[in-house]
Amino acid sequence: MRHTNNPSQPPRSGSQPSPRSGRWPTNPPPALPDGALRVFALGGIGEVGRNMTVFEYADRLLIVDCGVLFPEDQQPGVDLILPDFRPIESRLHEIDALVLTHGHEDHIGAVPFLLRLRPDLPVVGSRFTLALVAAKCREHRLDPKLREVKEGDKVSYGEFDCEFFAVNHSIPDALAVAIRTPAGVALHTGDIKLDQLPLDGRLTDLAGFSRLGDEGVDLFLVDSTNAEVPGFVISEREIGPVLDGVIARADQRVIVACFASHVHRVQQVLDVAVAHGRRVALVGRSMVRNMGIAADLGLLNVPPGLLINLDEAMGMPEDEVLFVSTGSQGEPLSALSRMARGEHRQIAIRPGDTVVLASSLIPGNENAVFNVVNGLVRLGAHVVHQGNAKVHVSGHAPAGELLFLYNAVRPSNVMPVHGEWRHLRANAALAVKTGVPADNVVIAEDGVVVDMVDGRAAITGRVEVGHVYVDGLxxxxxxxxxxxxxxxxxxxxxxAITVVVDSATGRAVSPPTISGRGFSDDPKALDNVVSLVEMELSHTESEGITDTHRIAQSVRRVVGRWVADTYRRRPMIVPTVIPV
Amino acid sequence: MRHTNNPSQPPRSGSQPSPRSGRWPTNPPPALPDGALRVFALGGIGEVGRNMTVFEYADRLLIVDCGVLFPEDQQPGVDLILPDFRPIESRLHEIDALVLTHGHEDHIGAVPFLLRLRPDLPVVGSRFTLALVAAKCREHRLDPKLREVKEGDKVSYGEFDCEFFAVNHSIPDALAVAIRTPAGVALHTGDIKLDQLPLDGRLTDLAGFSRLGDEGVDLFLVDSTNAEVPGFVISEREIGPVLDGVIARADQRVIVACFASHVHRVQQVLDVAVAHGRRVALVGRSMVRNMGIAADLGLLNVPPGLLINLDEAMGMPEDEVLFVSTGSQGEPLSALSRMARGEHRQIAIRPGDTVVLASSLIPGNENAVFNVVNGLVRLGAHVVHQGNAKVHVSGHAPAGELLFLYNAVRPSNVMPVHGEWRHLRANAALAVKTGVPADNVVIAEDGVVVDMVDGRAAITGRVEVGHVYVDGLxxxxxxxxxxxxxxxxxxxxxxAITVVVDSATGRAVSPPTISGRGFSDDPKALDNVVSLVEMELSHTESEGITDTHRIAQSVRRVVGRWVADTYRRRPMIVPTVIPV
Structure with missing residues (x-):
């Protein structure tokens, strides 16, 4: 979503933005009244990715999450998209802490970029989250000030009294954070679901949310990702028996691809491997790194001798080995994509091998993933994916679970976060259904400023938030x-048309040089352009034109018209006029 | 899928390719034995799109379908992809007829391109199919020889005795074709499903297929699109009540987007509009054209006075009008996309408007479609789509229906068509489940040659089939x-780096001209390149190098290395060296 190209329309005078309206202010926000809380996102609202929410009270700032967004087709060559730090760039010294809800890239990926601007910023998170941040910071040669917290902790950062709650998600050790200021209590879910039989027994602390609801939650910021999806997510532990069935039937190699941070999914794969007498090789740098961290922290239970390296695995009988690999989103350079193209240095897919994609299909990745599936099937593999077996469950609460959250928290004001517009609005509708007055449900997007004054949240203005692209270094x-x-x-x-002209007369001193790239495979395609440009140059010379910029414009115009007429195409026309 | 980049491996010696193997021959096919039938696809097997299958008997050819494929991300700037005509280019005079199963673009879109090569080719199809072909040919200023057929017809084209069967699909008037030669009977389903209560009462002729099965079907070519999907498609007529419920609740404008060829879907929208006292405006060139044709042929029932034009619609009360629009796949120039961006010249979406996407979500289009949905939601529209309501059913038989087909036809040999590898293999597995011997199920892909000799189909070789791109004219x-x-x-x-050198000495006669496009927004990004290139030119001059090609290579190397080191990016480096 490129909302920066979609300028907002002015607010209707005197009206309070409601969930039904899509018209937002363009004015900068007014000065924040004493005793009021301000909230605005530098990323993550109106899109899925680069989550970063700023809380402001009494001229101090607290930030929740600092993630990256992955580019779409309309952002070619871009590696990552960062939150836009500009609205807080002059206020970095006012930040009391950066609180990270969990360790997914869309929540921690931009931390090194923020730390470059303020290296001594306290970074707060759970043990596993901070371990992933530390690994990331080492790659960026940064030494962050990490402040570990756990569920149940109450810690103050300047004006912000924070309380942390256990949350169940598709990564271990996720937290929600309640932020108390004299302006009231805000509760941010982070990414959340309500698996009632989680693999690690660590439930989302609905009881804690209810206690906080008894106290009174003034502003509830809620994960919107699955708000359009009715009902409930089945338990992660139901994946295990499905994997067991698949692997029980396999009499050759098995390769399971999943997210490199999904420790509980990998745990179930390891358990099934043990049950079927297969040893396991981890494939992919991030898989090896993250599972090492998880095992060190006691979050992943790896029986001694289970893991082997890739070379060892290649020497094992085919029915005694299982590979756990990255590449479940069809990333072209991943191990799994190489296998699908028959280009992996070690693992050659053979007819009868089994490949399991135990992962979601992120919108936009469909073609890449299905190309991998087709490549594997073509080589004779039996491919199991969420389209033909229950090998994945989502990490985000759908509508049924969100209703439990609203009814536990009973918030005065609601602000849907973490979603595109369709998700935000569906989430808002759920809040209203549970009894939150529609006028107290504030749908914002990146940069839209929400002020909570006297217990009432309202949109008051907008700060400019654009896309910040990382390309290479x-x-x-x-x-x-x-x-x-x-x-x-x-x-x-x-x-490209290059002409050298006499600077005094504008006369061409050599024939024009024409070259095209990405235009045609036909070597004769541009043969007519030379005489066309020569004619145009005689014309400009006869008019006494010596200005290289005007000559270039004439050349561009005549070549552009020719190519449109002849080919009905619109290549970039690049004239270069060099005076000698 | 770019299988042309994925060269096949040689066949295992002596082995019959089986559904478990992904290794295909690269050898050209042998001479076709007397009395044998040859089948190969110039498009449509191993991909969804550009369907075109060639049947050869006794040096004569019959072609079934001639469609286009729409490009993916890896084919930028391409408008359409055609079947590769090269394997039959020297044999165009041997074609007895082109039989079209139905009027979708992936079955008829390339007809004008084939007719340019052989204008007098007889084009065979049903009434509606040929009406769409005629409209398309008029745009291409072609006057095809159209030969109308209908279900039940038996017509001979040279050596090929054809019989046509009614087929139910997401477009009216679709046909399957049985092709009888002395080599046996081949039956090609075209695109097919088995709606048992079709809106027009025109069932897929399973009884006819059974009769043909009694006679004996030697080769059965079967639509694979939904072979991975278990069960059955609900009836198209169940969409009507869902649309009725949505439109009953609407008190403002309603816009329904769907495919411009889906006459039965549009019929149901019109019926609901009538029931709720709304008049209807058709939006989009192809929608207006196709529904005009359908109404003329009696396939669409339009009550007098129901249709109004867009200007009239804009003057109607909001709750008395309904728009039927194209753009359901998020096409950026479509009316619906313009509305979502707030750029449509006439229709401005207001909070409370209802938009229904009564259409599938073609893989690869997800981001485009969701961008449209988000844009509409942001403007306040209530958006109904197949993700949140049953407003679409597929036009292709899933596994349950395919089993009915196999059991009716009881074929000796099966060749899955119309699908990617994952679909083909799933379809092959279904055939085997119904009792077709695995060795008689032939999984081919574009260019793979299947010969039926003495009642047994087998792969014998391969003709070269690549992608043929249309870009502009x-x-x-x-x-x-x-x-x-x-x-x-x-x-x-x-x-781009342009240098002018003295042709005798290789000395630069002016400073190098450096320009970058698509590289950086920073005007100073390439400031260091001038001195870098100047240094390199002094170096080549001092070595006595005057060859412009060698100078260009040196410049490319030094600039490429600098940009990789400085930015870790890989722009195209375009040196131009002009001797004077």
Whole structure:
């Protein structure tokens, strides 16, 4: 979603934005009244990714999460998209802490980029979350100030009294955070679901939320990802027997792909491997790293001798080995994609092998994932995925579970977070159904400022929040203009015309040089352009034009028109006029 | 799927390719024995789209379907992908007829391109199919020889005795075709499902298939699209009450988007509009055209006075109008996408409007469709789609219905068609379950040649089938090399370096000109390149190098290394060296 290209319309005068309206203010927010709490997102509302929410009270800031967003087709060549730090860039010294709800990339991926701006920022999170942050910071050669917390802890960061609650999600050790200020109590779920029989026995602390609800929650920020989905998520532990059935039937190699942070999914794969006398090789750098951390922290139970390395695995009988691999989203450079193309250095798929994609299918990745599936099937593999077996459950609460949350917390005001517009609005509708007045349900998006004054949340203005692109080593120098050029070049290539002219007379001193890339495979495609440009140059010369910029414009116009007429295409036309 | 980049491996010696094997021959097929039937696809097997199957008997050819494939991300700037005509290009005069099973673009879209090569080719199809072909040919200024047939007809085209059967699909007037030659009977389903209560009462002729099965079907070519999906498709007529419920609750404008060829879906929308006192405006060129044709042929029942034009609709009370629009796949230039961006010239979405996407979500289009949904939701619309209501059913038989087909036809040999590898293999497994011997189920892909000799189908070789791209007015000049350049340019842009050198000495006669597009928004990003190139030019000059190609190579190498070290990016480096 490129909302930065979708300028908001002015607010209707005197009206309170309601969940039915899509019109937001463009004005900067007013000064925050004494005793009021301000909330705005630098990413993550109106999109799924780069979550970062700023809480402001009495000129101090608390930040919840700092993640990355992965680019779409319209952002070619971009590696990552960061939250936009500009609205707080001059206020970095006012931040009391960065609180991380859990260790997924869309919640911690941008931490190193924020720490570069303020290296001494206290980073607060659970043990597993901070272990992942520490590993990430080592790669960036940063030494963050980590502050470990756990569920039940109450810790104050400046003006913000925080209380942490256990939350169940698709990664261990996730937390929700309640933020108390004199303006009231805000509760942020982070990413959440309500598995009532979680594999690690660590339930989402609905009892704690209820106690907080008794006290009174003034603003409830709620994960919207699955708000459109009716009902409940089945328990993660139901995946185990399905995997068991698949692996029981396999008499050759088995490869299971899943997210490298999904410790409980991997645990179930390991358990099934043990049950069927298979040893396990982990494939993929992040899989090896994260499972090492999880095992060290006691979150993953690995029987001694179960894990072997890839070389050892290649020497084992086919029915005594199982690979746990990354690449479940069809990433072209991943081990699984290489296997599907028959290009993996060690693992060659054979007819009768079994591959399990024990993972979600993130929207936008369908073609990549199905290309991998088709490649594996073509090589004769039996491929099991969530389309033909129950080998994945979501990590986010659908509508039925969200209703439990609303009814436990009984909030005065609600602000849906973590979702695209369709998710936010579905979540808002659920809040209203449980009795939250529609006017107290505030649908914001990135940059929209919500002030809670006298216990009432309302939109008061907007700060500018755009997309910040990381491409290679550089942050922010690739912007909309570069992306728009890339889209033109990617669609139609370019035709470059270079002419050398006498600077005094404007006369061409050599024939024009024409070259096209990404335009045509036909070597004769541009043969007519030379004479076309020569004619145009005689014309500009005869008019006494010596200005190289004007000559270039004439050349661009005549070549652009020719290519549109001849090919009905729109390559970029790149004239270069060199005076000598 | 770009199988052309995925060269097949040689056949295992002496082995019959079986559904478990993914290894195909690369040898050209042998001469076809007397009395044998040959079948190969120029598109549509191993992919969903550009269906085109060639039947050969006694040096004569019959072709079934001639459709287009829509490009994926890896084929930027491509408008359409055609079947590869090269294997029959020298044999066009041997074609007795082109039989079209139905009027979808992936079955008829490439007809004009084939007719350009052989304008007098007889084109056989049902009334509605041919009406759509005629409209398409008019746009291409072609006057095809159309031969109308209907279910029950038996017509001979040269050596091929054809019999046509009614088939139910998501477009009216679809046909299956049985092809009798002395080599045996082949039955091609086209696209098929088994709605037992079809809206038009025109059932898939399972009774006819059974009669043909009694006679004996030697080769059965079967739609694989939904072979992975268990069970049955609910009847198209169950959509009507769902639409009725949605529209009954609407008190403002209603916009329904669906495929422009889905006459029965539109019929149900019209019926509901009548029931709720709404008049209907059709939006989108293809919607207006196709529904006009359908109404003319009596396939769409339009009560007099129901349809109004867009201007009239804009003047109607909001609760008395309904729009039927194209754009259900998120096509960026469609009316619906414009509405979602707030850019439609006439229809401005208001909070409380209802939009229904009564359509499938074609894999690969998810982001585009959800961007449209989010845009509409953001503007306040209530959006109904197949994710939150039963407003779409598939047009292709899932596994349960395919079993009915196999059990009716009882074929000797089976060849799954119309699908990616995962679909083909799932379909093959169904055939085997119904008792077809596994060795008689032939999984081919585009170009793989299947010969039926003495009642037994087997793979005998391969003809070369690649992707043929249409970009603008030109066919085939954009190939893999151009696409690979576009992908590089789209990911990283380019840096162009132009230097003018004295042809005698190789000395630069002016400072190098550096320009980048799609590289960076920072105007200073390439400031260091000038001195870098100047240094390199002094170096080549001092080595006495005057060859412009060698100078260009040196410049490319030094700039490429600099940009990799400085930015870790890979733009295209485009040096131009002009001797004067």
């Amino acid at each position: 550089s942050v922010g120098d690739v912007g909309e203009s570069t992306l728009s050029d890339r889209l033109v070049l990617g669609e139609g290539g370019f035709i | 030109s066919v085939g000049d954009v190939g893999e090399s151009t696409l690979s350049d576009r992908l590089v340019l789209g990911e990283g842009g380019f840096i």
